[in-house]
Amino acid sequence: MDVHRLLVIFAIVALMAPAISSATEYVVGGDDGWKLGVKYDDWAKDKMFVVGDTLVFKYKSGSHNVYKVTGDEFKSCTTPSNNSLGSFTGNDTIKLATAGTKWYICGISGHCDGGMKLKITVLDGAPAPAPSVASTLFAKGTGFHVLVGMILATVAVIMV
Numbered sequence: 001m002d003v004h005r006l007l008v009i010f011a012i013v014a015l016m017a018p019a020i021s022s023a024t025e026y027v028v029g030g031d032d033g034w035k036l037g038v039k040y041d042d043w044a045k046d047k048m049f050v051v052g053d054t055l056v057f058k059y060k061s062g063s064h065n066v067y068k069v070t071g072d073e074f075k076s077c078t079t080p081s082n083n084s085l086g087s088f089t090g091n092d093t094i095k096l097a098t099a100g101t102k103w104y105i106c107g108i109s110g111h112c113d114g115g116m117k118l119k120i121t122v123l124d125g126a127p128a129p130a131p132s133v134a135s136t137l138f139a140k141g142t143g144f145h146v147l148v149g150m151i152l153a154t155v156a157v158i159m160v
């Protein structure tokens with residue numbers, strides 16, 4: 001009987017672990033990526049960015065770039081004069097390490113003014129209340145974790 005309880009506990013932990021521990025990787029602009037013609041305010045508005053998440057800027061190298069800028073530079077579309085502050089690979093990854101407002105622009109002439117700019121608010125990664133098992137099934141976890149948890153829970157119920 002104790003083995004059955006352990007299986008049930010393990011299944012519940014397996015279901016909850018992905019939602020609690022995993023950070024999210026966001027491809028900026030989704031399928032469109034980082035390019036002119038994308039409304040980045042619309043893309044970002046329904047997302048909750050937290051410390052530990054990652055932004056990925058995907059674009060054709062040489063056609064665009066990414067600069068992390070200040071609020072004033074964002075408003076005026078001013079590219080920093082220090083190129084070491086920019087990213088130029090076409091697959092640029094930025095880890096969100098601190099909470100607060102973050103601003104990003106494309107430094108190619110006219111692109112920021114043309115809409116290639118992103119402003120987000122990053123929330124502190126403080127633990128939230130534990131999610132219910134039902135909501136956890138649809139959280140950020142991988143399908144593998146959910147599948148393993150469901151199988152173990154089914155086995156545990158059958159054995160009890």
